[in-house]
Amino acid sequence: MLTQTIVNRLKEILGEKNVVTDKIGMYAYGYDATLLSGETIGIVFPTTTEQVVQLVKYMNEQNIALVPRGAGTNLSGGTIPTDQTVVINFQRMNKILEIDTENFVAVVEPGVVNFDMQQELNKKGFYYPPDPASFKASTMGGNLGECSGGPKCFKYGVTRDYVLGLEVVLPNGKVIQTGGRNFKSEPGYDLTRIIVGSEGTLGLVTKMIVRVLPMSPAKKTMLAIYHKVEDASQSVADIVAAGIVPTTLELLDNLLINSAEDACHAGLPRDAGALLIIEVDGQPEDMDAQVKTIEENCKKANVREFKVARTAAEVDQLWLARRIVIGSVSRIRPSYSLQDITVPRSTFPQAVSGILKTAKDFDLKIGIMAHAGDGNFHPLVIFDQRNEEEVDRVHKAEKSMCELALGLGGTMSGEHGIGLLKKQYLGLEFKPITIDVFKKIKRSFDPTNRFNPGKITDI
């Protein structure tokens, strides 16, 4: 618990309303989007870099560590407060400082919501490619901390590919600038990208310079429905082999089609084995040829039905199911655990079989969705958290799926980070010597473990 003296000083630094120490507040900020929870001793909401600097220095004096947080949509427990830590919430540093369309650059504070950013960019004919499923709530800073991806990664890459430069408050309270306004602005060691994906353990990002792109002049969205999930996965391989690089290749299996359909009545076929939402973008002149090639390849893989959305409303309709599917499973069972395993695309069919086998082995319901072009699966394990024995099977299945991905030459975490949740599996993916390098990097930035202690790795 924070003493009244500390609370008073925090209020001096941050303003009365930017310090929360009541029980309900502290309870609320003990959670993120995982099943984990922790206890914080207070929540602070800085509004300027200078406040962050003062706060960091003061917390150092008091020997209190900070847990940075955006919207708390984190899926690996990266924003769960560990013991006796203060949550530093960046949601009130939410200004879009600049949109520079000449240089394809935007400058934002970390608390800007991804969706709000997209809206402002769209007005100027631009967009920011990384758009995780959480993008209506999640913040640019949170996306940075986890190196978030999203449906468009296959063609456009992940957060790391769009962060050009940063303002970072270090654990000693000093401020550095990394990178710049140009994707070539990174001589010396790549400080920008060591911060991206570091889950707030190395520095607190107070400003981001990101690369934005002009919106493509044309886009086509398609829905391919399959009898069998194996056919859908064959289509993915065939489309890519035909030289098409779609922006999006999203897969949902039968369990998740039905769950989404229950919730949103989008008119999806409940007896389908799987569906793919396929999107391509580019110049208007080349849309028809690409759609034709995709349709031919889907037919080759026994597609049951192939539709092209003709209107913006139809596009929204196709995306609706994908966007709501995670929440929809709460109609089936009260709890879910969303995995993030990623495999080389060519091993997609083996990964599907492996996930189905895991469901059977541990007698669990597991829905399969995937950013199929990236080989990035989000198996959705559905269960009841109140049933301890079932929770135990869920954890065993999680570990089994991590091993599955690693066995296929993949990774246990494609875009959700390590956090607290996957720290226990770090040794499955990395050799001790590599984890030792992680620790050395952490210690070189944060020798006294001030920022987000216990995440990614202990030191």
Next chain:
Amino acid sequence: MLTQTIVNRLKEILGEKNVVTDKIGMYAYGYDATLLSGETIGIVFPTTTEQVVQLVKYMNEQNIALVPRGAGTNLSGGTIPTDQTVVINFQRMNKILEIDTENFVAVVEPGVVNFDMQQELNKKGFYYPPDPASFKASTMGGNLGECSGGPKCFKYGVTRDYVLGLEVVLPNGKVIQTGGRNFKSEPGYDLTRIIVGSEGTLGLVTKMIVRVLPMSPAKKTMLAIYHKVEDASQSVADIVAAGIVPTTLELLDNLLINSAEDACHAGLPRDAGALLIIEVDGQPEDMDAQVKTIEENCKKANVREFKVARTAAEVDQLWLARRIVIGSVSRIRPSYSLQDITVPRSTFPQAVSGILKTAKDFDLKIGIMAHAGDGNFHPLVIFDQRNEEEVDRVHKAEKSMCELALGLGGTMSGEHGIGLLKKQYLGLEFKPITIDVFKKIKRSFDPTNRFNPGKITDI
């Protein structure tokens, strides 16, 4: 000098012919593509990772540091041996281990020449986007160490965007794997990208997993000739503002047009103020519309002549001048110094004026070429190294151009690294606290300064 005992042991580890200690060899490896030189005490050519490990351990025992090197095309002195160091040359680790077109992945040893890699990929309909001007000689490992770019960066990014995973021998002789076969294979701290661009100061890369792309089905190459360099720079802004993202926007000014023409007789107009080589790629259906938009925008900026290459031979002809221009200036003066300043694209005209002013201020001939889309200039300062007073003016001009770029919000080094040459200017671009972070990273990997000591920063 190495003792005979050490030479004998090195020969045991690496094989007789992979250890060079004769005077001529040592002289040759004292240089790279800068004006700098140093003295090595021996050159070793490992052929396997295991040899690198044994070598690193043995050199540790002997307290001798290593300077890694590929083809030595380095433009910032990053491969210049500093005192009492052994050069470790990776040119004999030159196997392409795998080309996996299903997953868009290639696995190579660091000594593979970029051009050789492209040839093998092309046979399978693929390519590796980073292709620095040196690509016919420079190695994949060297490109990685400098985070090389090339003409296609504006659309496709730099080396960092294509390295997926690495095998790295650390200064303690341990081997780590970073990343994987997928662009999402990087949970935890981004070890891959802290190694990319680190100029061999943190670890020795012995294997690279890189992302390769299918060759675009169509490409168009254009030549736009201008009366004035200002008009060419206006075209760059206008083309991009029209929503076109060319793969290439290469600029040459009058001085370099004439220099190239003297050397290769490509038929370029000697009285032109500047030219742009413009290339777009994509689907065949969208080429005409893009070429038309580009032509319209060039005309708007008073283009004097606009040509589209109609045959592969014509494309080669257009590229010839650009590819040979650097060497060609030796006909004007015997020495050159190639700069690498990079600015936000919108400040391109100010940067051009600033470079012209620098030439005047220091009474030097400076040819301007640029990857114009990236705002990355390679001003080519032409002089005579034997004239000490002139060399002094060259150095002053170099510093002045670094300051110019930084004043415009850019960087002193877009794609050539820091090395030895720009270490002296590090403080112009970075605050002491940032340089301190560089040092901490270096020390966390290499506390006893074993790998490429004195490059980027001293510790």
